[in-house]
Amino acid sequence: MIEDYIRDIPDFPKEGILFKDITPLLADPDGLRQAIDALADLVDPSEYDTIVGIESRGFIFGTALAYKLNKGFIPVRKPGKLPSATASVTYDLEYGSDTLEIHLDALQPGERVLILDDLLATGGTIEACIQLIKQVNAVAVGAAFVLELGFLNGRARMGDVPAHTLVLA
Ligand code: AMP
Numbered sequence: 001m002i003e004d005y006i007r008d009i010p011d012f013p014k015e016g017i018l019f020k021d022i023t024p025l026l027a028d029p030d031g032l033r034q035a036i037d038a039l040a041d042l043v044d045p046s047e048y049d050t051i052v053g054i055e056s057r058g059f060i061f062g063t064a065l066a067y068k069l070n071k072g073f074i075p076v077r078k079p080g081k082l083p084s085a086t087a088s089v090t091y092d093l094e095y096g097s098d099t100l101e102i103h104l105d106a107l108q109p110g111e112r113v114l115i116l117d118d119l120l121a122t123g124g125t126i127e128a129c130i131q132l133i134k135q136v137n138a139v140a141v142g143a144a145f146v147l148e149l150g151f152l153n154g155r156a157r158m159g160d161v162p163a164h165t166l167v168l169a
Contacts, residue, residue, distance in 0.1 A: 002038060003167045005031035006147065020147050020169065022118055026060065035166065036064045039116075039144055042164040045069045048114040048141050050107070052076055054100070054129055061146060062116035074106045074113075076129055087135045091128040100128050107138035115143040120163060123154030130161055 005025035012019040025031045039061060050072045053062025059075060066073040079088065079099040086101040107113065113133050120126060126143055133140045140161050148154065148165035155163050 002031065002035055002146070003169075005035075006167070020119055020149075022057065022146060025146075032064075035061070035146060036068055038166050039065050039146070039164075040068050042144055042166065043114055043142060045071070048112040050074060050111060050113055052102070052107075052113050052115045052129070052133065054115065054117045054125060055081070057118035058116045061118060061144075065116060065144075071114075074102065076100050076102050076115075076132060087132060089128045089132045089135065091124050091131075093124065098125075098128075100125075100132055102132050102136060104136060107133065107136050109137040111138045112141045113138050115140055116145075117143070118146050120145045120148040120152075120154040120165060122152050123157030126154065126161075126163075127157040130158065 005028055007021045007024055009019040009021050025035055051062050051066040052074045053059045055077045063073045079101055082101050082103050085104045087104055088099050088101045090097050090099045115129055130140045142162045142164060144164040147167045147169055150168050
């Protein structure tokens with residue numbers, strides 16, 4: 001079971017957070033293969049043209065899935081990392097704010113995108129990413145996650161974009 005490879009680290013990165021550590025899943029050949037195969041089964045590849053992954057754990061699952069499904073991969077990054085012209089979205093965190101960026105020419109108008117991240121918590125990150133994709137005139141047709149913290153109801157911030165998750169915690 002995929003959840004058997006994910007460990008809980010209490011009070012990381014700060015007190016009161018139960019951090020879901022996916023590094024044991026990545027380190028195990030069977031776990032990693034199961035996770036990528038299961039993600040591939042969650043979604044219909046004919047419904048999207050390309051995969052967008054959110055830095056940094058979305059890169060790991062996103063590129064592996066893109067390879068398996070013969071899609072391209074586009075990184076959404078933290079500010080100042082992408083070398084060419086970017087679009088950006090700034091969103092609120094519990095304390096302060098964060099920014100996500102994408103290359104302006106990474107997606108064609110109307111291109112259909114599947115977004116990948118490791119975990120859906122409050123939904124702030126995915127909401128910002130959906131906004132970013134809209135900003136460049138592409139279409140987020142779905143988002144896939146290895147883990148969802150269901151009690152935080154992150155789906156409520158995704159509008160009509162469906163969430164596909166492997167493990168509900
Ligand atoms: P959110 O914006 O609240 O949905 O948080 C999602 C992002 O924060 C994802 O990119 C996760 O990698 C990370 N994250 C949030 N909460 C946790 C947690 N409890 N354990 C591991 N990662 C988390």
